[in-house]
Amino acid sequence: MIYHQVVVVGGGLAGLRAAIQAVETQLDVAVISRVHPVRSHSVAAQGGINAALGNAPEGADDSPEKHAFDTIKGSDYLADQDAVEIMTREAPERVIEMEHWGCPFSRTDEGRIAQRPFGGAGYPRTCYASDKTGHALLHTVYQQCLKQDVKVYEEWSVVRLVIEDGECLGVIALNLVTGELEAFQAEAVIFGTGGAGRVYNNSSNNIINTGSGMAIAYKAGIPLKDLEFVQFHPTTLATNNVLVTEGARGEGGYLVNNKGERFMKRYAPNAMELGPRDIVARSIQTEINEGRGFEGRYVHLDLRHLGRERILERLPAIRDIAISFAGVDPISEPIPVQPGQHYFMGGIDCNSDGETRATGFFAAGECACVSVHGANRLGGNSLLETIVFGKRAGDKAAAYVKGKEKTRAGGKALAAALRETEAEIDQLLGADGEENPADLRDEMRRVMFEKVGLFREEKQMKEALEKIRELKDRAKRIRISYKGRRYNLDLACSLELEGMLLMAEVICCGAIERKESRGSHYRVDYRERDDENWLKHTLAYYTPDGPRLDFKEVTITKYEPQARRY
Amino acid sequence: MNGMKGVWAWLGQRVSGVVLVFLLGIHLWVLHFVDPGAGVVFQGVAIRLRSVFFIVVDLALLAFSLYHGLNGLRTVILDYSISEKAARKLTWVLTAVGVAAFVYGALGLMAFLSV
Amino acid sequence: MQKITLNVYRFDPDLDQEPYWKSYELPGREGVTVLEVLFEVLEHHDGSLAFRYSCREAICGACAMYINGSHRLACKTQVSHLGRVLWVSPLPHMRVIKDLVVDMDPFFEKYKLIKPYLLSNSKPPEKERYQSPDERRYIDEMISCILCGSCYSSCPSVWTGEHYLGPAALMWAYRFTADGRDEGDAERLNLTAQEGGLWRCHTIFNCTEACPKNINLTHSIQQLKKKAAARVLGGK
Numbered sequence: 001m002i003y004h005q006v007v008v009v010g011g012g013l014a015g016l017r018a019a020i021q022a023v024e025t026q027l028d029v030a031v032i033s034r035v036h037p038v039r040s041h042s043v044a045a046q047g048g049i050n051a052a053l054g055n056a057p058e059g060a061d062d063s064p065e066k067h068a069f070d071t072i073k074g075s076d077y078l079a080d081q082d083a084v085e086i087m088t089r090e091a092p093e094r095v096i097e098m099e100h101w102g103c104p105f106s107r108t109d110e111g112r113i114a115q116r117p118f119g120g121a122g123y124p125r126t127c128y129a130s131d132k133t134g135h136a137l138l139h140t141v142y143q144q145c146l147k148q149d150v151k152v153y154e155e156w157s158v159v160r161l162v163i164e165d166g167e168c169l170g171v172i173a174l175n176l177v178t179g180e181l182e183a184f185q186a187e188a189v190i191f192g193t194g195g196a197g198r199v200y201n202n203s204s205n206n207i208i209n210t211g212s213g214m215a216i217a218y219k220a221g222i223p224l225k226d227l228e229f230v231q232f233h234p235t236t237l238a239t240n241n242v243l244v245t246e247g248a249r250g251e252g253g254y255l256v257n258n259k260g261e262r263f264m265k266r267y268a269p270n271a272m273e274l275g276p277r278d279i280v281a282r283s284i285q286t287e288i289n290e291g292r293g294f295e296g297r298y299v300h301l302d303l304r305h306l307g308r309e310r311i312l313e314r315l316p317a318i319r320d321i322a323i324s325f326a327g328v329d330p331i332s333e334p335i336p337v338q339p340g341q342h343y344f345m346g347g348i349d350c351n352s353d354g355e356t357r358a359t360g361f362f363a364a365g366e367c368a369c370v371s372v373h374g375a376n377r378l379g380g381n382s383l384l385e386t387i388v389f390g391k392r393a394g395d396k397a398a399a400y401v402k403g404k405e406k407t408r409a410g411g412k413a414l415a416a417a418l419r420e421t422e423a424e425i426d427q428l429l430g431a432d433g434e435e436n437p438a439d440l441r442d443e444m445r446r447v448m449f450e451k452v453g454l455f456r457e458e459k460q461m462k463e464a465l466e467k468i469r470e471l472k473d474r475a476k477r478i479r480i481s482y483k484g485r486r487y488n489l490d491l492a493c494s495l496e497l498e499g500m501l502l503m504a505e506v507i508c509c510g511a512i513e514r515k516e517s518r519g520s521h522y523r524v525d526y527r528e529r530d531d532e533n534w535l536k537h538t539l540a541y542y543t544p545d546g547p548r549l550d551f552k553e554v555t556i557t558k559y560e561p562q563a564r565r566y
Numbered sequence: 567m568n569g570m571k572g573v574w575a576w577l578g579q580r581v582s583g584v585v586l587v588f589l590l591g592i593h594l595w596v597l598h599f600v601d602p603g604a605g606v607v608f609q610g611v612a613i614r615l616r617s618v619f620f621i622v623v624d625l626a627l628l629a630f631s632l633y634h635g636l637n638g639l640r641t642v643i644l645d646y647s648i649s650e651k652a653a654r655k656l657t658w659v660l661t662a663v664g665v666a667a668f669v670y671g672a673l674g675l676m677a678f679l680s681v
Numbered sequence: 682m683q684k685i686t687l688n689v690y691r692f693d694p695d696l697d698q699e700p701y702w703k704s705y706e707l708p709g710r711e712g713v714t715v716l717e718v719l720f721e722v723l724e725h726h727d728g729s730l731a732f733r734y735s736c737r738e739a740i741c742g743a744c745a746m747y748i749n750g751s752h753r754l755a756c757k758t759q760v761s762h763l764g765r766v767l768w769v770s771p772l773p774h775m776r777v778i779k780d781l782v783v784d785m786d787p788f789f790e791k792y793k794l795i796k797p798y799l800l801s802n803s804k805p806p807e808k809e810r811y812q813s814p815d816e817r818r819y820i821d822e823m824i825s826c827i828l829c830g831s832c833y834s835s836c837p838s839v840w841t842g843e844h845y846l847g848p849a850a851l852m853w854a855y856r857f858t859a860d861g862r863d864e865g866d867a868e869r870l871n872l873t874a875q876e877g878g879l880w881r882c883h884t885i886f887n888c889t890e891a892c893p894k895n896i897n898l899t900h901s902i903q904q905l906k907k908k909a910a911a912r913v914l915g916g917k
Contacts, residue, residue, distance in 0.1 A: 035733075035735050035741075035743060036743070036785065036789075038741065038742065038827070038828055039733075039735040039736070039741040039742065039743040040735075040741075041735075041736070043736060043740055043741050043827075044736050044738060044740050044741070096807075096808060096809050099809040099810065100799075100805040100809075100810065101798065101799060102798055102799030102857070102860070102862065102863070104817065104820060104821075104824050104860075105809075105817075106814075106817060107812050107813065107814045107817045108814070109814060110811070111811035111812050111813050111814075112808075112809060112811065113809050129824075130821070132740070132825065135740055135825075135827070136824065139824075139828075140798075143797050143798040144798060146792075146793045146797065146798065147796070147798045177778055177779075177782075206735045206736045206737070206741065207734055207735060207736075207737055208734075208735050239712055240712070240737070242737075242738040243738075313818075317740070320739070321738060321739075324739065324757050324759075325712075325738070325757075436724070436725070437724075438724035438725065480728060481727070481728035481729070482727075482728035482729035484693070484695070484696070484729065486693060486694075486695055486731075486778075486779050487731035487778060487779040487780075487782055488728075488729075488731075489723055489728070489730070489731060489732075490723065490728030490729070493724075570870055570871060570874035570875070570909055570912065570913060571874075571875055571876055572874055572875055572876040572878065572879065572880035573874050573880075573909045573910055573912075573913050574913065575876075575880065576879075576880045576906065576910070577910050577913070577914075641880075641883075644842075644876055644877075644880075644881070645838060645841050645842050645845075645881055645883075646841050646842060647841070647842035647843050647844045647845065647877065650876075653876060
């Protein structure tokens with residue numbers, strides 16, 4: 001059994017930021033990550049990170065309050081407003097801290113951090129490092145971890161969270177290289193495990209984003225909040241759904257249909273291409289569905305009028321991506337784009353300090369739901385969420401550990417959990433089933449994108465739920481073709497499949513239950529937002545027969561819900 | 567391993583390289599154009615090696631080419647990550663070889679001065 | 682599209698005496714990448730295959746391999762650009778953990794050794810430190826490094842000298858010394874300008890050729906040498 005005072009699961013921005021915070025208080029901290037930290041999904045974030053710095057001339061009178069208002073309006077009023085206020089208030093400090101740590105932000109002529117306009121924001125508020133902001137931030141934070149000598153267990157996959165009597169004791173993890181299971185005992189565990197994007201087809205996410213962290217917490221009895229709110233990014237590359245940043249529109253790019261029209265004038269006449277993501281994504285899909293797309297599946301994102309120089313300076317990675325994966329050079333041709341799954345607003349139910357229902361268990365980043373994004377996240381707020389709430393969770397976890405009287409508890413429970421997990425894996429490897437896990441996964445992805453996607457309707461969602469339950473059943477009879485333990489990807493992917501199916505089931509149940517349209521959750525059978533009945537969070541609790549749903553009030557401070565127009 | 571130790575050897579290699587280009591130029595120029603009539607006969611060489619200017623140039627040529635060559639050899643050996651102790655020994659051995667070769671060569675160059 | 686023949690380097694140190702090539706015949710598809718072909722094998726033909734992956738968009742650096750005679754990212758490499766027959770092997774000159782997965786620890790240890798973070802003794806200002814757009818532009822190419830290890834695997838000085846820092850670490854050292862906000866020149870030059878460091882680069886340019894992000898690492902290393910020389914000559 002390995003012991004660390006604080007175990008952080010996930011080597012992305014939220015996890016590493018939390019680890020740094022805990023290490024600075026002289027605690028013994030370790031990070032467990034499925035991949036080397038710089039391979040985490042944070043690295044793929046492109047457009048930027050929001051903070052009301054007021055560095056752009058048009059944004060001089062920006063403020064955290066205005067940032068909060070935009071975020072809350074963008075969330076379709078489902079965000080907890082106290083949490084949003086914390087995030088927008090701490091944003092400038094966190095972003096400046098990144099700069100002090102060496103993050104190579106792009107600069108204004110005066111040498112300050114450059115800011116660009118983003119969707120759903122009243123001011124140019126999004127700080128960026130060309131179109132590789134996530135890459136710049138993740139490398140910076142990883143470098144700080146090297147400076148602080150944070151211990152990292154690379155290529156370990158956490159498969160179980162051990163909670164006894166409401167207290168978190170540690171985790172069980174699989175060493176992918178050797179195939180051995182190990183119990184990690186900890187006074188506090190922080191999850192920064194990211195989203196479950198790969199539950200869907202057409203996802204912009206890294207292949208590793210299977211939501212296993214959320215699923216593990218869910219199975220351990222921690223409720224998941226608002227999981228039916230799944231963000232579809234308006235512009236992912238039509239060939240393989242790699243993200244094409246909102247920054248491309250922030251820099252002035254046009255969305256054009258097959259008639260050559262900038263069709264956003266019909267859907268968001270003021271904000272145009274810079275409407276919030278839910279609205280722009282649905283507008284694009286409507287154009288495609290009504291026959292105004294290209295080849296029946298995409299529209300054009302036209303950057304040509306920006307000119308060669310601006311594209312090379314501000315959007316170099318987008319140009320590389322378009323050339324590599326679509327064979328199109330945006331300097332001379334429009335980019336084919338379509339909406340694709342992008343982000344989970346929902347996640348592990350926690351407060352603004354990352355605390356969950358179990359003492360000693362914390363969550364931050366995409367896997368968590370504080371909630372600051374409500375029903376629809378604004379671009380540039382997810383990177384911000386990771387470092388603001390990563391730090392806060394690290395702080396809180398450190399304080400918790402220092403105040404703890406009885407330490408190194410639960411050795412017995414951990415040993416038992418280790419034995420159980422070992423037996424499960426032996427059984428999985430030994431089973432002689434007939435189902436191919438990859439086929440089940442592909443079926444799940446297809447049905448989720450088609451039936452619980454951008455436009456939702458009761459009958460279809462019920463079909464999806466039925467299908468997911470059928471797949472869950474079939475997943476009990478999977479066959480793992482490789483029985484060895486060393487770097488067994490077949491085994492790792494099969495373990496993730498179970499969690500993905502659980503996530504899909506929770507999404508379906510929440511989406512069927514919520515009889516209204518709000519933010520990313522758009523129902524053609526209930527097209528209006530219904531504040532009277534549905535201004536509340538959904539909570540899903542694990543039971544072996546499927547989720548048990550409950551609800552929780554939304555915190556309103558000073559922004560009364562109003563109609564959302566852009 | 568502190569103190570930017572490698573910089574002098576590297577710099578020396580560059581500087582000696584540039585100097586060698588000039589010295590070789592002078593050497594070849596003298597051989598081919600200054601007294602081409604003398605040819606490669608013993609008398610001709612003996613006469614040339616009584617010129618102090620030519621001896622100074624050739625002594626410099628000898629010194630710089632020994633440094634450049636032996637330092638280059640040292641670089642090649644260091645590429646194989648030998649220990650610091652072995653590297654120090656190597657430097658001493660090569661220095662000794664260089665000094666010995668220089669003395670031997672210098673004696674040869676100055677053989678005709680007293681004639 | 683025509684069928685693809687995929688030849689993969691296979692080696693499991695637990696089971697195999699020595700590595701061998703294994704061939705798979707697979708259906709082709711327009712726009713298919715090498716990474717997708719590897720997944721096709723893993724999920725439908727041979728569950729024992731091991732390789733690294735994550736972002737599939739050339740930004741995470743996980744899937745650097747040696748493909749048809751060059752260092753490439755599997756996710757970015759279109760099969761159609763290479764013809765019908767693929768030869769895929771792990772990054773050369775690195776210890777193989779299994780199949781296409783290599784031990785990256787020496788690479789990351791050397792990266793850590795050069796202190797790849799901003800070194801500054803002065804107290805930072807309340808707001809951001811200023812940096813001109815030109816100065817920022819100067820480091821733009823270097824910071825696009827994804828730490829994939831291609832340069833390291835391609836460098837002959839790395840092959841012969843196990844203590845040589847390698848192209849990526851040296852490039853990152855220069856990236857920081859070239860950043861006006863950094864004050865760690867003396868410290869970082871002390872770390873890199875030793876016999877086993879900077880001076881083992883003989884401008885072979887393999888790293889620059891191997892880099893999937895088109896970074897001219899050799900240039901950065903030469904700039905760092907210049908900095909070191911200027912420092913000793915300046916007597917600082």
